[in-house]
Amino acid sequence: MRRLTVQRQAILDLINTSNRHWDAEEISRALGDRGESIGIATVYRGLAALEDASLIASIQLADKKRYERADKSHHDHMVCVECGAIEEFTQNRIEALQEDAAREKGFVITGHQLVIFGHCIRCASGSGGKQ
Amino acid sequence: MRRLTVQRQAILDLINTSNRHWDAEEISRALGDRGESIGIATVYRGLAALEDASLIASIQLADKKRYERADKSHHDHMVCVECGAIEEFTQNRIEALQEDAAREKGFVITGHQLVIFGHCIRCASGSGGKQ
DNA sequence: ATTAGAAGTGATAATGGTTATCATTCCCCA
DNA sequence: TGGGGAATGATAACCATTATCACTTCTAAT
Numbered sequence: 001m002r003r004l005t006v007q008r009q010a011i012l013d014l015i016n017t018s019n020r021h022w023d024a025e026e027i028s029r030a031l032g033d034r035g036e037s038i039g040i041a042t043v044y045r046g047l048a049a050l051e052d053a054s055l056i057a058s059i060q061l062a063d064k065k066r067y068e069r070a071d072k073s074h075h076d077h078m079v080c081v082e083c084g085a086i087e088e089f090t091q092n093r094i095e096a097l098q099e100d101a102a103r104e105k106g107f108v109i110t111g112h113q114l115v116i117f118g119h120c121i122r123c124a125s126g127s128g129g130k131q
Numbered sequence: 132m133r134r135l136t137v138q139r140q141a142i143l144d145l146i147n148t149s150n151r152h153w154d155a156e157e158i159s160r161a162l163g164d165r166g167e168s169i170g171i172a173t174v175y176r177g178l179a180a181l182e183d184a185s186l187i188a189s190i191q192l193a194d195k196k197r198y199e200r201a202d203k204s205h206h207d208h209m210v211c212v213e214c215g216a217i218e219e220f221t222q223n224r225i226e227a228l229q230e231d232a233a234r235e236k237g238f239v240i241t242g243h244q245l246v247i248f249g250h251c252i253r254c255a256s257g258s259g260g261k262q
Numbered sequence: 263a264t265t266a267g268a269a270g271t272g273a274t275a276a277t278g279g280t281t282a283t284c285a286t287t288c289c290c291c292a
Numbered sequence: 293t294g295g296g297g298a299a300t301g302a303t304a305a306c307c308a309t310t311a312t313c314a315c316t317t318c319t320a321a322t
Binding site for chain 2: 060062065076078080081087089090091093094097098100101102104105106107108109110111112113114115116117118119120121124125
């Protein structure tokens with residue numbers, strides 16, 4: 001990223017002041033709501049640029065990519081297949097085991113993604129999920 | 132899946148007699164090559180039906196879904212970001228740690244996907260990957 | 263065997279997230 | 293201070309996948 005423009009700054013602020021996992025369309029809409037409307041192509045380019053600069057992080061779900069703050073310690077995700085809620089969890093020992101597996105294959109790790117699918121505590125208890 | 136039709140049988144045979152990770156288009160082309168051409172929509176429906184019946188397995192990559200045999204013990208994948216090669220690895224202890232993390236959150240696991248990205252041994256050594 | 267209805271097929275249109283294009287604007291610095 | 297690389301925004305294009313729909317095939321009950 002060569003320039004941190006006002007558009008990219010707006011995207012970054014939005015993400016950094018939340019704990020959500022945003023998709024491009026949600027960001028576009030949220031910025032529009034606060035009177036900082038940005039072209040959708042610029043949103044996509046901005047997200048890619050910000051992630052490239054490690055200012056935000058992302059998870060690639062089946063249908064779309066979602067972005068979150070990068071200023072958190074490493075974590076993986078659990079996605080509720082009923083309500084779509086995304087929870088974060090940390091298991092440092094998993095990371096170490098991944099390193100072991102990679103080393104065994106002569107594989108040089110650049111990244112990884114672990115997603116657990118299932119039913120969140122609210123949906124599993126029948127109380128309904130995200131409202 | 133209600134019926135294991137000749138089309139679905141052809142898809143299943145193709146996958147079961149290989150160790151590849153196929154996408155829908157590759158399956159369509161391979162079947163065409165062996166004179167068992169199938170409509171692309173039927174390929175997609177067949178793959179979904181076969182996976183639903185646990186006769187094949189899949190991994191969801193960023194761009195597309197890939198299918199493989201289901202008659203192998205559980206494993207996760209390493210994807211080479213240079214040549215696209217997919218390697219499999221098993222780390223039973225990772226599974227257990229995932230269970231722990233889920234239990235902690237009251238999350239009921241239905242599935243998971245762990246993909247490690249990086250450079251395979253051939254690409255990392257500079258000898259070039261898939262030709 | 264006959265047949266009604268459920269399931270599957272295949273050609274093709276539609277969907278939807280994302281990327282490419284291109285004219286225009288912005289901004290850094292020589 | 294002006295040339296050029298970078299960014300923007302509107303919109304077209306892309307591409308994997310799904311929906312539609314007319315037609316065929318299978319299955320099960322009569």
